Amino acid sequence: MARIGYARVSSQDQDLEVQIERLEAEGCKPIRSEKVSGASRDGRDELAAILDFIREGDELVVVRLDRLGRDTRDVLNIVHELDQRGAFLTVLDPHVSTRGEPGRIVLTVLGMVAQMERRFIKERQKDGIERAKQAKVYKGGTRRVDHEAVKAMCAEGKKKSEVAKAFGISRMHVWRIIKGEEADVTG
Incomplete structure (x- = not known):
């Protein structure tokens, strides 16, 4: 029975260290991490690898639910995949596990909150860009990739x-x- 840690941040300039330290303190081994958006599962190779090799009785551990994903359906699909393999999900903050039915209900609600939060972030960003365009100070973002x-x-x-x-x-x-x-x- 393994405790497998998963850490994720959305962009290259963000730091994974705090999440990894927390997962190590919880006894997770191995710990997989990546710097990619949590809006969908596209491009999340480390998460895919975990879901491929996780076994019955294993536990996937994340620091916060939004590190696993910001889309309720994706999160619930991951929980379903873990169920199919006889594995569990544990979120450290707040402490919730799929080992019991109450945990599943709480995870569903937290997933919905994470998705709503993402929508709010996008709306604020869009509003800010619109105001900058109206003020004629918006130059657009710079490409981060050649x-x-x-x-x-x-x-x-x-x-x-x-x-x-x-x-x-x-x-x-x-x-x-x-x-x-x-x-x-x-x-």
């Missing part, structure tokens, strides 16, 4: 997952760059 370098690596025959890892982005982001869907979108 699109030409991404395309060059793909042209060399590198796998999308390799390219994504090299640039610290999701595979979906790589696909969008290749398809040219991000002409004016920051990344």
